[in-house]
Amino acid sequence: MDSSDINSDRPLGRDDATGTDTPDARVPAQRGPAASESGEAEARPAEAPESAQEERYWKAGRLEAMPIRPLPKAPPSIHILGPTVFLVALGVGMGESYMWPRLVLIFGPEIRWLFLVGVSLQAVVMLEMSRYAMATGESIFMGAARVFKPLMWFFFVTAMLVYIWPGHLSAGASAFQQVTGIPWQATAVAGMLLVGVVFTMAKVIYNLLENVLSICIGLLVVGTSVVAALVGNLSDLSSTITGMFAFGYMPDEALTAAWFPVIVGSIAFAGPSGMQQMWYTLHLRDKGAGMGHHIPRIRGLRHADEQESMPSRGFMFDTSDPAEMSKWKGWRRWVTFDAFVLFWGITMLVTISFTVLAQASARLDPNVATVLRDGQQSAALDAMASSFSAAGSPVFGTVFFLFISLIGLNATLGLFDSFSRGQADMTYFFIPGARRFSMSKLYAFFLWGVIAFGIGVLLFGPADGPAAILDTLAFLSTFAMGAYCVTLLLVNNLRLPKPIRPGIVSNVLIAGAAVFYLGMLFYSLFAFGVVVS
Secondary structure (H helix, E strand, C coil): CCHHHCCCCCCCCECCCCCCECHHHHCCCCCCCECCCCCCCCCCCCCCCCCCCCCCEECCCCCECEEECCCCCCCCCCCCCCCHHHHHHHHCCHHHHHHHHHHHHHHCHHHHHHHHHHHHHHHHHHHHHHHHHHHHCCCHHHHHHHHCHHHHHHHHHHHHHHCCCCHHHHHHHHHHHHHHCCCHHHHHHHHHHHHHHHHHHCCCHHHHHHHHHHHHHHHHHHHHHHHHHHHCCHHHHHHHHHHHHCCCCCCHHHHCCCCHHHHHHHHHCCCCCCCHHHHHHHHHHHHCCHHHHHCCCCCCHHHHHHCCCCCCCCCECCCCCHHHHHHHHHHHHHHHHHHHHHHHHHHHHHHHHHHHHHHHHHHHCCHHHHHHHHCCHHHHHHHHHHHHHHCCCHHHHHHHHHHHHHHHHHHHHHHHHHHHHHHHHHHHHHCCCHHHCCHHHHHHHHHHHHHHHHHHHHHHCCCCCCHHHHHHHHHHHHHHHHHHHHHHHHHHHHCCCHHHCCCHHHHHHHHHHHHHHHHHHHHHHHHHCCCCC
16 A cells, blocks of 8 residues: 555544544545455545545455554553553452452462463453554454454343443442441442443543543552551562462362362453453543544543544554554554553552462461351451451551452443443444434443443342352353454454564464463363353
């Protein structure tokens, strides 16, 4: 492709200086020819544009072809805020604060090598999820549909089954009750309503959430590190860190029906689990990363009428232009910093802090290890808080519960936004008649739908959902992780131009992750008759 062939009309997007939607973004780009089934790399001119300047397209699958547009210049690689804050908020949860500390106390710190493998695989997945999103401005769901539409519908249904249960919020509200005495149901309901109102009133939802979650994550990282330093000792820290490199360690008890499903679930929850990595592609789009620069952002319902027209497909840049490829490499450096410094680093730091806290609590109160072994999550958190109080001050116990409350808040903010964002995206593009509503209104529909369902469950049913389907939901969540690895391989290798497809190392790692997740899941199912726990 010759960069001089790119259409000179201003594309859908945002002003580079202000980050606001450009006025002429209201004019949709000219529609391109239908793509071939094979999705073979090809740029073809539109039918005789009046400007006498050819519009050029990239065809990917049967869906509408993507017009060629300039790739914006990448920001500096080293940065603080970014879309990764959503993954950290979703990923730092009960896996880091409860499941892995529990496994360490039962099997020793050497079991943490599995956590290192799990969170490192997720960092690689994050990099590959970003590839398609930044190259096209489309979500990975659209990419999946360009490969095989039923693949996308699998994720639509899975999200509806797995992520409507208010479990994270319930856990956080229960911890808040320990501090304030306010009934957890009241706190949880008030929290959901507050989230709904704030998201509804926000002008640009992404901006608000990035700022709020950055503050919350900062408090969590600094707070847990300080308390861990006060309560733990160098021996706790040393064993926690060195245990991550005991590759291959697997005691006999870990391979039993009682514990292997727990380990599978813990590996899946080493960082964000289920579909959370897929939603990250939508946050990249709203951040304006790569070709997401040309896509309007989702607004709160109050400002939905200000939304620019959402294009019916994404865009592609000229991969034969050296200048464009240079900018692409800048974006890859930017997201690599996000993946390995912010995501991997912050997640690792928080789980190290909680593991040190757990080991310190077990040393101060041996009953903690017994309670953890019995699998009583709420009792275990109570015991850990009590041991911290005994270490020096009742304040430590209160702070511990506040950390758990903060984790619940972070996860709820991230999940409500991500679920609504993902479902709105698939609905807008693939459900007939949905485009008469703006993306922002569809987002609000799913947001208030999940809030209404959550309130109903909290008031009239079990907070984690019907017990009879919990195993199925856990299975679907972990199965989705293996499925999205397969989806990544197909989308990035079949629907992107060759110059920006992943290399052999990335493909091998993603394929290995698919085998890792699906293999352990089905082994647990067929060997023990149990899915993840």
